[in-house]
Amino acid sequence: MYKAILVDDEPVVREGLKKTIAWNEHGFELIGDYENGREAWEAACELKPDLIVSDICMPFMDGLELAGLVATTYPYMKMIILTGYDQFEYAQQAIRLKVRDFVLKPITAREMRELLDKVRAEMDEEAKRLEDLGRLQSQLSRSLPLLKERFLERLAALGMAKPEIEEGFAYFGLGPLKPPALAIAADIDDFGERDAWLDDEHDAEFLRFAVFNIFEETAAERGNALVFRTREERSAAIVYGADDEDELHDAAFGLAEDVRHRVEKYLKLTVTLGIGHACSSAEQLPLSYKSALSALDYRFLHGKNRVHGIRDLEGAAPDTTFSLPDEDRKLATAIKTGASEEAFGLIERMVARLRSSQGPMEICYLELQKVVLTLLNAIQELDRNGADGVRTAGRTLWLTDLYRFKTLEEIERWLKRTVADLIEEIAAGRSHHLRAQMAKAETYIEERYADEKLSLRELCRHVLMSASYFSLAFKQETGETFVEYLTRVRIEKAKELLAATPLKFYEIAERVGYADPNYFSVLFKKHTGATPRDFRERLAQERVP
Structure with missing residues (x-):
């Protein structure tokens, strides 16, 4: 449809x-x-x-x-x-x-x-x-000769002298390359749903050829473009024939967007394309191709399945001095304390700041390696202390794992998974001690509920835990916050006093830790659906034979 x-x-x-x-x-x-x-x-x-x-x-x-x-x-x-x-x-x-x-x-x-x-x-x-992938398979054997492809790749990637360019164009039957010209580089993001059934490199090569075939056919429809594949398994094109640079960039963007759309629609996978700077002669094409690869690198910051033009992306100078002060340290602290939401928030903020910095990919990787080193140091410290069942072994490969990913979004997901696994591992090692601490806290509340000044800070001092970690752990263990738990205990005690004693309401409020009887009455009704008076009268009526 x-x-x-x-x-x-x-x-x-x-x-x-x-x-x-x-x-x-x-x-x-x-x-x-x-x-x-x-x-x-x-x-x-x-x-x-x-x-x-x-x-x-x-x-x-x-x-x-x-x-x-x-x-x-x-x-x-x-x-x-x-x-x-x-x-x-x-x-x-x-x-x-x-x-x-x-x-x-x-x-x-x-x-x-x-x-x-x-x-x-x-x-x-x-x-x-x-x-019709079957048709593409048959065309694979009839594709452009390898010599022509290598000639175009060398022209774009390494450069040639003018006589050699003219000789090559004549030998391969290529028309004159009218300047200005520019290069486009296209790279497959991933193989989408096919990743699950790709058995060998032959299957992957066939899909790369299918992408190249769409690139080639789309360029043929538009004209004034030479398409080739590179030894880095990318597809590339040299676009030329426009009257000025603006028209050339419009033509290149239209071609790139058309290719991106067709690959996604008909092959059910995605590609990212980079468009380089325009150049005034065929001899300068390596400068354009290099800038096209630089534009392609912006996939790391902006995501997959896009067309990136270097002219648009370099409007603002990148921040090459960008860093993440204290963020990695805060992340390590959040992991040690089991604050998963805080850890995820820190990861999201770090990635967002890297993305907005528009910095080079190498700078981004360097900052992310610092984050991973901080995590490794934190794990080593726990391992050295023999605490929490955490071991360093097998985790040093994290530094190289970073380079498996093509986008910041993928690294963000990997960091979140890694942090979640770490927190779960630490939590498993601490579970016995944690349950004892929570039981101690519950006992303390049961004994001190009548103290109007009982506070979270006082309770945390008693169990020797930080307020943030205690709050998270207490909620996980009991299903209630400290305030919710304390209020429930006090209301239950008030119900017992209403049922078993003739004490006045303000006396009961004072005995369960509320100096203000009006506030006690409001809380009581909120939790029981009745005022203290109605609750006592209803109990009295139920006792009448």
């Missing part, structure tokens, strides 16, 4: 198309309708529809302006223009913007259904062609 949105400033037109067309029967889910191009563009950016049906003349942003934005940013989206204006220049502009159909109003329901069926058939055919 494809997703579609409807754009028209006339409510009657929108309602008519919504009610008279059974969109689902024609293979489309109508996910929204909008009264102007600006609202539709915001929706397109968020919802990523496959089809946009739009009027031309609308307030704020007309249909052709919307078509231009869509063609540049989301070229895989199909667009149908419905208009009541039979003007040739409109049709010309729509063709230039690669609008799928330009239809004059009024359009009948039958004509609209036929149009939707036609568009769906074309989209199905495109999907079938791209999803």
Whole structure:
């Protein structure tokens, strides 16, 4: 089922198309309708529809302006223009913007259904062609010769002199590379659901070729791009032929976004692409390729399945002096005290600060290694003291484990899992001692509940525990906070006194630790549903034979 949105400033037109067309029967889910191009563009950016049906003349942003934005940013989206204006220049502009159909109003329901069926058939055919992995397998043996691929890789990664470039282009039958030009680098994030059944490197290589094939076909559709694979198992392209750098960057972003979308949609895996700086000659391509790889590294900060342009990302200078003062120490303390929520919060804040710093990936890894070293030191200290059943053995590989991950998000998840396991291990070693401490605390409360000044601080001094750790441990052991537990004990004692003695209410309040009888009455009613007076009277009535 494809997703579609409807754009028209006339409510009657929108309602008519919504009610008279059974969109689902024609293979489309109508996910929204909008009264102007600006609202539709915001929706397109968020919802990523496959089809946009739009009027031309609308307030704020007309249909052709919307078509231009869509063609540049989301070229895989199909667009149908419905208009009541039979003007040739409109049709010309729509063709230039690669609008799928330009239809004059009024359009009948039958004509609209036929149009939707036609568009769906074309989209199905495109999907079938791209999803036919069997066809991709047969094309693997007929791909571009390895020499051509190595030539393009050397041109982009290492550079060549002008005569050698011209000779290579002539030998491989490549057209002239008109500057400006730039490089795009694409890397598979992971294999998604296939990770569970990938048996060997051959399966992974086949999927890498499938990604490259989509890259190659998409570039061929657009023209002015040379696509190749690198020995680092990436796909890459050299884009050229634009009149200026702005136009070149728009073309490169459109190509990259189209590739990203098709890989996700048809192969069910994700890629991240980096777009480098423009250069003024083929000899300067290594500078562009290097900056494309730098843009690709921003996946570490911003996440997978994105297109990163180095020109956009380097608007602000990165903070190369960034550090995480005291955060790693606080994390170690939180682990020792079993404060898992505090530990997770610290990890989230550290990762957020690294991400916002826009610092180089090497600086981020260095700061994260400091965090891991602090954890290892804390574990070593517990191991040396023979406390809590924690051992250092087997954990020194954590420092190299960091480099297995491609994004800060993955490292954040790994840190949280590691910290959670540590806290659980420490908790298991402390469980017997902890239960004894909690029993001691409960006994202390039972003995001192009548003391109005009984406090958490006093109780923690008695059991020799910090307030934060005690509060967490007490809640885990009893299911109640200190205040909840103390209040429950006092109310239960008050109920016993109400039932067994003629004491006045203020006397009972004082005996269970409340100097203010009114506050005691409010608390009593909150916990029992009755005032002390009602509670005593009800007990008296129940005793009457």
